[in-house]
Amino acid sequence: MSNTSENTALIVVEPELVPQLQRRTTFFDTVLTEVGHALQVISRSAQASRPNPAGRPALNSESTLSPEQQRHAAGLMRVNHVGEVCAQALYRGQAVLVTDPELKGLLHQAASEEVDHLVWCDERLAELNSRPSLLNPVWYVASLGLGVVASKAGKPYNLGFMAETERQVEQHLDQHLASLPEQDERSRKIVEQMREDEIAHRTTAEQHGATHLPAPIRLAMKCMSKVMTTSAYRL
Numbered sequence: 001m002s003n004t005s006e007n008t009a010l011i012v013v014e015p016e017l018v019p020q021l022q023r024r025t026t027f028f029d030t031v032l033t034e035v036g037h038a039l040q041v042i043s044r045s046a047q048a049s050r051p052n053p054a055g056r057p058a059l060n061s062e063s064t065l066s067p068e069q070q071r072h073a074a075g076l077m078r079v080n081h082v083g084e085v086c087a088q089a090l091y092r093g094q095a096v097l098v099t100d101p102e103l104k105g106l107l108h109q110a111a112s113e114e115v116d117h118l119v120w121c122d123e124r125l126a127e128l129n130s131r132p133s134l135l136n137p138v139w140y141v142a143s144l145g146l147g148v149v150a151s152k153a154g155k156p157y158n159l160g161f162m163a164e165t166e167r168q169v170e171q172h173l174d175q176h177l178a179s180l181p182e183q184d185e186r187s188r189k190i191v192e193q194m195r196e197d198e199i200a201h202r203t204t205a206e207q208h209g210a211t212h213l214p215a216p217i218r219l220a221m222k223c224m225s226k227v228m229t230t231s232a233y234r235l
Helices: 015-021 027-042 067-097 101-127 136-153 155-179 185-207 215-234
Strands: none
Touching: 027 067, 027 136, 067 101, 067 136, 067 155, 067 185, 067 215, 101 155, 101 185, 136 155, 155 185, 155 215
């Protein structure tokens, strides 16, 4: 029996060629990702990355609220839920076409934290025997589309949209903190944490070069927000 030696070829890949061998993410991949994310939000299957600031509900924790107070708290939390649907859809829409890696990272980070808020509000609505807005799919698509359009405006304006969005959300949350029933501590803890996060998002955008948006754009955003909050309180 003859012994045969087999030579194994060792292929050495130069480090600078590695990125070329990796599969590039296509626009179609991005579209599929966004469709999957939208379905998670609309189907209420999204997961929070942080625990609910209100903690676990105590038995009969809603017994201290009258039916009217419970309905009012649910209306406010439904408005907050819609606000988070819009904010994270807006940021994800902006991130679709931006090429600046730092800006894309800031937008995705903010969108991720808005999903936390979304889940917390959804959990609180369930505790209040209520539900999210029936118009959420409409608001999600509209906000995502607005974000995609805004993404071509350049980094300062993209950050400006982020800063102005958070500024207006802060104002709504301040109003809700003043309007929530005093004994509704669970809703209040959630709103307080949301407000803290929104301030951080706005500050981050400003520190990275957010430009002040023109008055007509700010007014249009306020008008859209007014329509959204008015409809979401009841629908």
